[in-house]
Amino acid sequence: MFKQKLIILALSAFPIFCLTTQAQTTPKKIKTIIVDAGHGGHDGGAHGGYEGGLNSSEKNVTLAISKKLVTELQKEFPEVKIIPTRTTDIYQSPREKADIANENNGDLFICIHADAAALKTxxxxxxxxxxxxxxxxxxxxxxxxxxxxxxxxxxxxxxxxxxxxYKLPTQRSGTSVWLFGAHKTDDKFKAIMENEDFNLQTSSDTTDKEDLVKTTNREMKILADIYVKRYQEKSIRLASFVNEEVEKTGRAALGINQRQVGIWVLQATKMPAILVETGFITNYDDERYLNSEKGQQEIAEAITNAVKRYKEQMEAPKPVAPVKDTMGVNKAQ
Incomplete structure (x- = not known):
């Protein structure tokens, strides 16, 4: 929770409330990071089904990269709990993935995927x-x-x-970062309302229990809405760092994106969340890069470097310009 006290003075018909949250007075430490390997089990995800390809499955690529990312994060942040959603080839529904993140009180959710494009014949x-x-x-x-x-x-x-x-490999290649849609906040709001531990302190003269419940619920919704906006800003900040670190490797960095239909697992977690499309498994060079030790390690290190920058900034914040929702975010269908 954010460490700060939001004092809300209700109208005279309602009691006065003080909402205790953790915010800017004492920077919040990042204690838990969730790493999610996309797909798994019977859900293989995309595959490189073009002629001359490796015919690799997205579920295997994401698991390999996620394992390396977990290792790098553990080495860089020994004081932080790094929790993978899966370490073997098993299927988990998006709901199960979100539950793992929420039940472990994650401070960051990083989802690893591989992109694909339609193959021409x-x-x-x-x-x-x-x-x-x-x-x-x-x-x-x-x-x-x-x-x-x-x-x-x-x-x-x-x-x-x-x-x-025969199928032809696609020309598109590169790494992109995705966010939950700014207009798709209902699931994010619901996740926060269901999982966040709000500490609401009432004034000592509050006696009407019915008024207490009504006002408490209202203020919780206000606070949850604040959380959604802050999580969006923090997600954009982390995504920006990931994009910059990928660019440093020499790979094509495709920027920060939002799907208009939303990405449910990102929206259902009560924390800043990003999805990294590590490369196009349907592209000849990208598929080999994603299946190589060098490529997997390079991506894991780039994301870790981004998390390091984000963690340093969040835990020891300096005066920075506010991050706007429109900051370099591309919107896609």
Missing amino acids: GSRVIGYKTVTVYDTKVEWVKKGNKKVKKVIKTPRKVEKPILQY
């Missing part, structure tokens, strides 16, 4: 076969007092090419 001639085709000619012949149409088919042999169809 190519074709090539791999041989020929002889087939019979028919040339058609129409003649009119006299039959009694009438002329009738007669169709004459003349067969001939031709060589027909045998085509082989």
Whole structure:
């Protein structure tokens, strides 16, 4: 919770409340980070199904990168609890992932995925076969007092090419970072209301229990709305750092993005949350990068460096310009 006291003076018809939260007076320490490997089990996610590809599955790539990320975070922050949502090839629903994060009181949620794009189909001639085709000619012949149409088919042999169809790798490559949509806050709000431990202190002269419940619920909703906005700003800040650290590796950094349909697991966690699309598994070079020890380690280190910058800033905040929702955030369908 934020360490600060928000004193809300209600109208004369309502008692006075003091909401104790942890905020700017004492910087909040980051104690728990949740690392989520996307997909798993029967849900393989995307795969590199193009010709000449490794035919790798997203679920395996995300697990490998997540394990390395957990190791790097543990080395960098031995005082922080690093909790992976999965360490083996098992399926977890988005609800289960969010529950793990919320029940462990995570301070950050980092979800690892691999991107994909639609594969185009190519074709090539791999041989020929002889087939019979028919040339058609129409003649009119006299039959009694009438002329009738007669169709004459003349067969001939031709060589027909045998085509082989295959999938082409996509051209798009690079790493992108995704946030829960700024307009999709209902699930985030609900997660905070259900999981956050608000400490509400009432004035000593509050005696009407019905008024107490009504006003408490109202102030909790106000506070939860504040949390949603702060989590959005913090998510953008961490996403910016991840994007910058990826750029330092020489990879294409595709910026910070929001899906208009939302990303449910990010919206259902009561903490700042980002999703990293580490690369395009349908791209020839990206797929090999994502499956290599070097690539996986490089991504893990880049994210860890970003978390380090974020942690330093959050735990020892300096005067900084407020982060706006529009700060370099791309919106996609």
